[in-house]
Amino acid sequence: MNSPGSFYLPAASSTMAPEVDALLQFIVVASSILFAIVVFGSFYFAVRYRRRKGSTFTDGKDHNVRLEIVWTVIPSILAFIVFFWGFNSYLKMNIAPANAIEVKTTAQKWFWQFTYANGAGSTNELVVPVGVPVKLLMSSKDVIHSFYVPNFRMKMDVLPNRYSLTWFEATQTGEYDLFCTEFCGTGHSSMLGKIKVVSDTEFRDFLNAGSALGTGQAPEAFGADLYKSKACFTCHTTDGTPGTGPTFKGVFSRSEAMSDGSTQLVDENYIRESILNPQAKIVSGFQPVMPTYQGIINNTEIDALVAYLKSLNTGQ
Amino acid sequence: MNTSSESNYLNASRGWKSWLFTLDHKRIAILYFFAIMFFFFVGGVLALLIRTELLSPKQVLVGAETYNQLFTLHGAIMIFLFIIPGIPAILGNFVLPLMIGAKDVAFPRLNLASWYVYMLGSLFALYSIVTGSVDTGWTFYTPYSTTTSGSVISMTLGVFILGFSSIFTGLNFIVTIHKLRAPGMTWYKMPLFAWGAYATSVIQILATPVLGITMILLILERAFGIGIFDPAMGGDPVLYQHFFWFYSHPAVYIMILPAMGIISEVISVFSHKKIFGYKAIAFSSLGIALVSFLVWGHHMFTSGQSELAAMIFSFLTFLVGIPSGIKMFNWMATMYKGSVSLESPMLYAMSFLFLFGIGGFTGIMLGALSVDVHLHDTYFVVAHFHYVMMGGTVMGFLAGLHYWWPKMWGRMYNEAWARITAVIIFIGFNLTFFTQFILGTKGMPRRYYTYMDQYQPLHAFSSVGSYIIGLGFTIMAVYLIHSLFRGKAAVKNPWGALTLEWTTSSPPVEHNFELQPVVVDGPYDYDRIRIENDQRIYKEVKMKSETETKVGL
Numbered sequence: 123m124n125s126p127g128s129f130y131l132p133a134a135s136s137t138m139a140p141e142v143d144a145l146l147q148f149i150v151v152a153s154s155i156l157f158a159i160v161v162f163g164s165f166y167f168a169v170r171y172r173r174r175k176g177s178t179f180t181d182g183k184d185h186n187v188r189l190e191i192v193w194t195v196i197p198s199i200l201a202f203i204v205f206f207w208g209f210n211s212y213l214k215m216n217i218a219p220a221n222a223i224e225v226k227t228t229a230q231k232w233f234w235q236f237t238y239a240n241g242a243g244s245t246n247e248l249v250v251p252v253g254v255p256v257k258l259l260m261s262s263k264d265v266i267h268s269f270y271v272p273n274f275r276m277k278m279d280v281l282p283n284r285y286s287l288t289w290f291e292a293t294q295t296g297e298y299d300l301f302c303t304e305f306c307g308t309g310h311s312s313m314l315g316k317i318k319v320v321s322d323t324e325f326r327d328f329l330n331a332g333s334a335l336g337t338g339q340a341p342e343a344f345g346a347d348l349y350k351s352k353a354c355f356t357c358h359t360t361d362g363t364p365g366t367g368p369t370f371k372g373v374f375s376r377s378e379a380m381s382d383g384s385t386q387l388v389d390e391n392y393i394r395e396s397i398l399n400p401q402a403k404i405v406s407g408f409q410p411v412m413p414t415y416q417g418i419i420n421n422t423e424i425d426a427l428v429a430y431l432k433s434l435n436t437g438q
Numbered sequence: 439m440n441t442s443s444e445s446n447y448l449n450a451s452r453g454w455k456s457w458l459f460t461l462d463h464k465r466i467a468i469l470y471f472f473a474i475m476f477f478f479f480v481g482g483v484l485a486l487l488i489r490t491e492l493l494s495p496k497q498v499l500v501g502a503e504t505y506n507q508l509f510t511l512h513g514a515i516m517i518f519l520f521i522i523p524g525i526p527a528i529l530g531n532f533v534l535p536l537m538i539g540a541k542d543v544a545f546p547r548l549n550l551a552s553w554y555v556y557m558l559g560s561l562f563a564l565y566s567i568v569t570g571s572v573d574t575g576w577t578f579y580t581p582y583s584t585t586t587s588g589s590v591i592s593m594t595l596g597v598f599i600l601g602f603s604s605i606f607t608g609l610n611f612i613v614t615i616h617k618l619r620a621p622g623m624t625w626y627k628m629p630l631f632a633w634g635a636y637a638t639s640v641i642q643i644l645a646t647p648v649l650g651i652t653m654i655l656l657i658l659e660r661a662f663g664i665g666i667f668d669p670a671m672g673g674d675p676v677l678y679q680h681f682f683w684f685y686s687h688p689a690v691y692i693m694i695l696p697a698m699g700i701i702s703e704v705i706s707v708f709s710h711k712k713i714f715g716y717k718a719i720a721f722s723s724l725g726i727a728l729v730s731f732l733v734w735g736h737h738m739f740t741s742g743q744s745e746l747a748a749m750i751f752s753f754l755t756f757l758v759g760i761p762s763g764i765k766m767f768n769w770m771a772t773m774y775k776g777s778v779s780l781e782s783p784m785l786y787a788m789s790f791l792f793l794f795g796i797g798g799f800t801g802i803m804l805g806a807l808s809v810d811v812h813l814h815d816t817y818f819v820v821a822h823f824h825y826v827m828m829g830g831t832v833m834g835f836l837a838g839l840h841y842w843w844p845k846m847w848g849r850m851y852n853e854a855w856a857r858i859t860a861v862i863i864f865i866g867f868n869l870t871f872f873t874q875f876i877l878g879t880k881g882m883p884r885r886y887y888t889y890m891d892q893y894q895p896l897h898a899f900s901s902v903g904s905y906i907i908g909l910g911f912t913i914m915a916v917y918l919i920h921s922l923f924r925g926k927a928a929v930k931n932p933w934g935a936l937t938l939e940w941t942t943s944s945p946p947v948e949h950n951f952e953l954q955p956v957v958v959d960g961p962y963d964y965d966r967i968r969i970e971n972d973q974r975i976y977k978e979v980k981m982k983s984e985t986e987t988k989v990g991l
Contacts, residue, residue: 130879138808146809146879153799160766161795167773168780168788177710177934179977181775182965184712193767194760202758202801208751208806215808216745222969265582266675268815272881279741281676282581282670286742299890303815303883305575306582308502311886320547365500393588409503 135319137291141211141425143275151385152200158321163405164318194355218289222255229280230263230413232309233353235298242329245351245418248300248316249324256292265414268304271317292319306365308411312356345430348423357412360434367412368405374431379406397424444718446848450948451625461546464946467532469553469847473494473702474528477519477560484512484906489870489901493886502887506573507588512584513576514593518600521831522689526642527608529838530635532846534611536946539620539742539955544613555599560595565589568771570614575885580667580678593655605694605797605968606810607641611635620938622957627939629961630719634662634699637723641688641695641730649685652678662668676741683734688846690728695723696793697834698765704837705769707786707935709776713962715768722761729758739810747809755805762798764894766791778863782856786837789864793829797822798876815885818878824897829867836860843918844932848945849925855917863910869903934969937961 123175127133134140226237227246236253239244250256260269269288270277280287292298300315318364320328347371349355357366368378376388381404386392395402400412419427447464455824457465488508500508531549543549565591566572573782574583574590582588590892629819658664665671667678671949698719706713713719733752735743769791778784800822804810813819813837844850873896882893890898931940936959942951959967966977 130876132881142808142812145806146803146812147808149799149809153802156763157795157799159790160770164770164773164791165788167770167776168778168784171709171773171776171778173710173777177968177970178777179966179968180709180711180777180964181636181924182712183775183965184714184716185718186771189644189771190718190764190767192716194764197763198760201760203808204802205753205756208808208810209752210808212739212807213745214747215811264577270881270883272812272814275808277740277811277814281669281742283674284742289582299881303882305506305579305885307573307586308506311502311883311888312889329663346835406615 124307132272133294134273134295135277135292135296136271137293138211138215138294139273139275141214142349145207145211149204152204153379156200159398166244207421208371215288218257218287219255219291222257222289224257224259225250227280228263229260229263229268229269229302229313230311231269231307232270232302232356232412234313234315235418237335240329242331244287246300246353247318248315248360249320249325250292251316251322252292252319253407254322255289257287257289258367260288261285265305267306267313268303269303270303271298272301273298274317277303292317295319295321298329309356309408328424340431342433345426345428345433348419348427349430350424352415352419354427362409368409370431370434372435380404381406381410393428393431394424397427444943445944445947446943450944451542454703459550461542461550462948463535463546463549464557464846464950465743466543467528468548468551470523470527470531470556471637472555472578473557473560474524478524478677481512481516481520482908482911484508484515486904487554488512489904491887492889492897493901494898495891495894500575503573506885507571510572510575511567514563514572514597514819514847516827517576517689518597519563521529521693522544522604522828523556523600523607524693525700525831525835525838525938526611526635526692527552527603527636529700529835530607530611530696531637532841533838534632534635535614535618536845536942537632537937537948538615538623539957540614541949541951542807543610544617547609548606549610556603559596559598559600559603561591562599565691566593566596577682578588578653579682580668580673580675581654582705583670584668585670591660594653594656597699597922598650598657601650601653604620604642608646609610611639611641612625619959620955625959626716626720627957629699630702630713630716630723631680631699632697633720633723634695634939635864637727637941638692640724641692641727643732645685645688645692645814648681649689654948655681672989676738676743678888679738679741680734683730683737685736687737688730689727690823693831694763694834695726697724697790697831697838698762700834700838701769703935703937704787704841705772705784705940707933708781708787708843708933709773709775709778709818710964710968711962712960713768715764715773716962719765719768724765725760726761729754733758736805736810739807740814746938752805752807756802759798759802759805765797766798780851781794782851783837783841783933785857786840787854787862789832789860789867790830792864793825793833793867796872797825800825813878815883816878817874817882817884820884821843821874821878824871824944827915829871836863841933843926845939845944845946847922847925848928848943849921850928850932851925852917855913855927859913859917862913863907864911866903866908867905870900870907871903873900873903889950920957933970936963936967936969936974950960979987 133316134143228235234246237246260280267280269280274290276290278286296319298317300317302313359365359369359373362369362371373388377387378386380386386403397415401410404410447462491505570589572588572590572593615746655666659666665673667673667675702719706781733754736755877893877896928944930944938955968975
């Protein structure tokens with residue numbers, strides 16, 4: 123079920139992928155034959171009947187019913203085969219098996235949030251068991267996004283006003299790229315995630331650990347993890363270069379000029395406000411594009427992030 | 439052969455007023471030519487900036503926000519200001535009345551008005567660019583376009599205004615074709631370019647109002663907070679996609695049908711061969727125009743629309759593809775046993791066959807539902823529509839521009855350079871865009887400022903190809919401008935064609951013909967007519983064989 127991919131296709135790692143690839147390859151082969159006949163046929167005639175002397179009269183034959191029927195009917199038959207084949211596999215893509223586990227997927231500028239049935243959650247990393255169908259119930263908090271995993275040959279738009287449904291069954295453990303494919307603004311091309319396909323036991327461990335994240339960790343270390351898992355890094359660097367938002371390097375206890383002309387000391391309360399109500403005070407020179415993390419992040423996690431930002435000051 | 443001493447439409451009157459207030463369809467075509475070529479140049483420069491930025495996943499020239507504006511402007515300018523008006527407003531305006539033996543279009547004042555409306559619309563677009571620009575993509579999808587900062591209203595208002603220019607032209611062509619054909623020119627003696635222009639005009643008139651209304655609704659939502667598309671105000675963003683594609687899919691045929699008309703002319707003329715399947719080509723244009731209204735949902739297979747809707751749209755998509763395939767076979771059969779001359783217009787027509795062929799077959803892949811799920815919104819789609827729009831429409835436009843250039847200006851361009859350029863553009867185009875098919879099947883999403891390292895070599899390769907295209911167009915600009923000043927004077931009928939525009943002088947006199955032409959021969963009767971020194975020579979009917987035929991009866 124798992125093909126390694128080719129020079130033009132990524133490895134096929136879901137139950138649907140080989141079916142899509144088979145149809146795609148059928149069209150490539152059939153098209154190449156028809157293309158060779160028509161285009162290279164024309165090129166051949168251009169050379170074979172090239173003009174040798176001045177103007178001459180040419181053959182006046184301008185129709186041939188039998189030939190015209192042939193070149194209408196054969197491509198039509200091929201087109202209908204492709205149509206039914208494509209529709210058949212499209213239906214399978216859209217109807218999730220009854221035994222699928224469900225993961226609530228929330229998209230917003232510019233990260234993915236996954237919530238499992240037991241309350242465990244993750245950001246930008248969807249952990250799923252191998253060989254089990256997974257159904258995604260998806261919605262967006264702002265604009266339209268689209269959930270695309272090339273290895274699974276799956277894609278579904280994520281809309282702000284209704285749920286969209288899709289499903290897949292991974293056939294091979296490993297990590298696969300997740301892209302947003304509906305243009306959603308400045309951070310569109312950084313709205314990346316991973317699908318981590320693991321064994322059944324690893325998946326159960328992940329679910330159990332999900333509700334107890336951060337225990338036994340130093341706050342700075344936990345904050346560093348959150349910086350990655352909550353997708354802060356999409357817009358905020360730690361090396362001093364400005365991204366879509368200000369860099370975190372040396373930001374704590376700095377005085378920043380705000381876009382309304384005032385000056386603001388970056389302290390614990392400003393960081394907390396910027397996470398929960400990011401539009402309140404914008405650092406001068408940046409766009410007010412950050413989404414709120416209200417409901418996505420809890421107090422322990424905010425404490426950890428504050429500790430992490432402080433550690434970035436002392437670390438230098 | 440020196441025509442400069444004689445009176446023609448270019449020297450009949452002088453001064454800027456004689457141009458800006460002209461009612462002559464040929465002069466209006468020239469006004470359009472310079473305006474549209476300016477925007478083609480701007481759109482092309484934007485394309486090269488985009489490809490340069492994509493040389494590396496890191497920043498090369500600009501940041502993400504500027505990049506998003508670049509690809510939006512490239513798309514919006516190329517679609518609304520170049521490719522939709524391109525062939526009808528320049529070549530259609532110039533050639534169509536000449537082809538059917540008319541003095542002008544039916545409504546010359548409306549024709550001039552369409553140019554002013556076009557200029558007004560383009561000013562709104564330019565105003566948008568200098569006041570914050572747009573970063574929505576040329577499709578202006580809601581709710582992103584409702585909520586983003588930037589100058590969306592003036593850009594969409596520009597698109598709204600440009601629509602009227604398109605409607606004016608379409609209306610003019612339909613009436614002109616119905617009412618102003620020369621005596622003897624029956625519908626089936628009309629050149630196929632006129633059929634293509636007719637089918638195009640039908641779409642322009644029927645589909646453009648829907649785009650206009652959609653743009654107005656979007657403006658109302660942004661300006662006054664009237665919730666139509668934005669769910670935060672109670673609207674539905676997918677409704678916008680339905681409205682938008684209800685125009686914008688037929689618009690694809692506004693772009694390609696006139697190009698197909700040009701290809702029919704050029705292949706027949708440069709093969710000196712009667713066009714194969716005249717009626718099949720003529721009616722397939724009308725068939726495509728009608729079915730094109732019913733396929734818009736194939737842009738939305740992953741939008742969550744119902745499976746039934748997706749099935750119907752997919753089926754109709756294959757249905758609309760078949761007439762295009764039939765045309766390809768007809769063009770091939772036209773060349774069979776012809777007398778083929780590979781001058782530059784024909785080289786562009788051959789490029790068209792090759793590139794539009796690939797564009798068409800990759801359209802079949804995108805029309806197949808399950809395959810589209812994988813390819814939708816990746817570089818595969820970008821490559822597909824560039825093969826259809828640039829490989830199809832622009833190659834058709836270039837074929838027509840080189841074919842009619844002697845008629846428009848009374849000058850010949852340097853043929854050797856024109857052939858070299860055709861080859862350079864063909865090579866550069868394939869390097870640029872075939873690479874993008876592979877990027878797409880490998881999963882590279884479109885509209886990405888930065889990308890994963892595995893896509894870097896293909897992106898760099900594609901960018902190099904785009905520079906070759908840029909080189910080709912630069913050479914073309916040089917030899918075309920050179921021809922205006924230093925080109926050899928053109929004869930009446932340099933290609934030995936049989937349509938009416940070649941029976942008048944090059945460039946034509948102010949009212950097109952010295953005498954009202956009367957049509958006796960068909961437009962493609964190369965089996966019994968040939969041209970020598972601008973004169974028609976008819977094949978002598980052998981009395982002997984005629985007698986034999988009569989005996990046989």
